[in-house]
Structure formats: structure tokens, C-alpha cells
Amino acid sequence: MSNTALVPLEEYLSRSGKPICEYIDGVLRPKPAPTTLHGLIEFLVVTILRQQGVDALAEVWVKLSNTRVLVPDVIAAPNIQDPYPTEPVTLCVEIRSPGDPLSTAFAKYEEYRSWGVPHCWVIDPVKQTEWDYHSESDPVRVERDGALRAGALVVRLNDLFG
Secondary structure: OOOOOOEEEEEEOOOOOOOEEEOOOOOOEOOOOOOHHHHHHHHHHHEEEEEEEEEEEOOOEEEEEEEEEEEOOEEEEOOOOEEEEEEEEEEEEEEEOOOOOOOHHHHHHHHHHHHOOEEEEEEEEOEEEEEEEEOOOOEEEEEEEEOEEOOEEEEHHHHHHH
16 A cells, blocks of 8 residues: 555646656656756757757646646747647657666656657766657667757757767
8 A cells, every 4th residue: 555645636737846746647756856967958958959940948847648747858849838738749858867767768758759749859968878769760879979850950969068
């Protein structure tokens, strides 16, 4: 028997405190605390994507269903719904924090893909390794001199780690 208290979706959506949590079947799952490097990479990704003419935002809730709300590190789309997306965006980006298993990022990608997100990137700022996912294929590791792509959107890894 679990001692975890279930939180109604309406209560979660009205929450404004720290830490940032994701909502999984009534349970709040705190996100790992971001490091300075994590914050810098997040800022750079948002900036580079906005320069390409799309809406790009950091730490915005995406409501996959009435039982699941995730918080990607970055989302991008031609227009992002307000106050948070309830329809799939073009791109979700996960930036790994120290101690955050890669399997967690891959599992979140599968949730984004099931929701209808066509592109997802996983960035490890410490190891400077990245994975590019497209809805029709398995993850592809991107080499250090390569680029992450989501349709016409491109982020060159040298721009992130140069």
C-alpha cells in the first residue's frame, strides 16, 4: 500500500511553488534541480530557435492528458498555446542534469511521441552528447560537429558547446 497522496489535476495546475514538478497519474514528480550549465544550454537553445522564427520557451507545462503533465526543458512550435499546450508542439527538448539517467529522458521522449510530438532532442551538457529523435525512427546520436534537426529547425552543436 502506498502512502503517496494523490493530487487533483486542478490543484496541480494552480500550483506555483518550487520545485518544478511533473504530474503523473495524480502524483507529483519533482524535476532534478538544473545546474548553471543546464541553464546556459537551455537559454542558448531557446535563443537559437527563436532566431529561426518559431516560438520557443523553457520550462512550460505540456498537458498530454488529464492524468499526465510533463515539463520539457524547451518546447518549440510556430505558435505555442496559452497558458500551456494541450496539443502537440513541434519539438520537445530534454537537457540532462547530473545523476539523471538517460533512460528517463528516453522514456519521456516516448511519451512525447505518443502524444504526437514529431521531434525530440536529448542533450547531455556534461558529456556534450546529443540524441535526435523523429517520430518515424529510433534515436540517433549526433556527433560533436553535427547538428540537431527538427524539420527546418537546426541547432549546431558547435553553437552550444563552441
